[in-house]
Amino acid sequence: MxxxxxxxxxxxxxxxxxxxxxxxxxxxxxxxxxxxxxxxHFDVDREGKDSWRHRKAGAYEVLLASDKRMALMREYEQxxxxxxxxxxxxxxxxxxxxxxxxxxxxxxxxxxxxxxxxxxxxxxxxxxxxxxxxxxxxxxxxxxxxxxxxxxxxxxxxxxxxxxxxxxxxxxxxxxxxxx
CATH class of the missing domain: 3.40.50.300 (P-loop containing nucleotide triphosphate hydrolases)
Structure with missing residues (x-):
């Protein structure tokens, strides 16, 4: 690349x-x-969506995938x-x-x-x-x-x-x- x-x-x-x-x-x-x-502070997620709820619950990573798109969100504690x-x-x-x-x-x-x-x-x-x-x-x-x-x-x-x-x-x- x-x-x-x-x-x-x-x-x-x-x-x-x-x-x-x-x-x-x-x-x-x-x-x-x-x-x-x-x-x-930026967010690609929307409040109330399942992925947002998983992150807010404390997931370190949330990977969203469909047949058209994938997005990985990672939360850092520090x-x-x-x-x-x-x-x-x-x-x-x-x-x-x-x-x-x-x-x-x-x-x-x-x-x-x-x-x-x-x-x-x-x-x-x-x-x-x-x-x-x-x-x-x-x-x-x-x-x-x-x-x-x-x-x-x-x-x-x-x-x-x-x-x-x-x-x-x-x-x-x-x-x-x-x-x-």
């Missing part, structure tokens, strides 16, 4: 780009998995930070690509998604780009390449052209092969 991360600050367009890439890859007959970083490698190990190894959204400080090859409005302060923190100091940033996808805070040494991709981003990924597929 080939693995690439998409890193950037909230609102930069990571989800929109990953969504477009998944659709384009599927059109080409590629099998794609996605890992998405979520905040502390906060547990899984590494990207831990998460990748949970996926079907037969997939062609894994697109990872978030984990901007993870040690994996990534494309930084940068929008012009990121130059502003957000929640009191400066949104400095990753690409000048993160060797794992292989390219920068942006809608404002003339407004980047620093000129990248990495290739600059047009955020509004997911087909071109896909072509870049395909051209660099060998360097994105995951080796655990």
């Amino acid at each position: 080939k693995v690439i991360g998409f890193a950037g600050y909230s609102g930069a367009g990571k989800t929109t780009l990953v969504e477009a890439l998944v659709a384009l890859m599927k059109q080409r007959g590629l099998k794609v998995s996605v890992i998405k970083h979520a905040h502390h 906060p547990t930070e899984l590494s990207v490698s831990d998460m990748l190990a949970q996926l079907d190894p037969a997939v062609d690509w894994v697109l990872i959204e978030g984990f901007k400080h993870g040690e994996l090859p990534k494309i930084e998604v940068w929008r012009q409005q990121q130059d502003r302060l957000d929640k009191g923190k400066s949104q400095a780009p990753l690409y000048p100091h993160d060797a794992m940033v292989m390219a920068v996808a942006t809608d404002a390449n003339h407004d980047l805070p620093q000129t990248p040494t990495q290739p600059v991709l047009d955020l509004s052209q997911p087909q071109a981003v896909l072509q870049w990924l395909l051209d660099h597929a060998d360097s994105l092969q995951y080796r655990n």
Whole structure:
């Protein structure tokens, strides 16, 4: 499997780009998995459903399965930070690509998604780009390449052209092969 991360600050367009890439890859007959970083409290279950009741009763894992879908939910008693490698190990190894959204400080090859409005302060923190100091940033996808805070040494991709981003990924597929 080939693995690439998409890193950037909230609102930069990571989800929109990953969504477009998944659709384009599927059109080409590629099998794609996605890992998405979520905040502390999220739920994929609904209150009152049997699976929710089993989790609330104390089950460590609940696996839901039908002829169309499978979902595994695992409850940690203590906060547990899984590494990207831990998460990748949970996926079907037969997939062609894994697109990872978030984990901007993870040690994996990534494309930084940068929008012009990121130059502003957000929640009191400066949104400095990753690409000048993160060797794992292989390219920068942006809608404002003339407004980047620093000129990248990495290739600059047009955020509004997911087909071109896909072509870049395909051209660099060998360097994105995951080796655990």
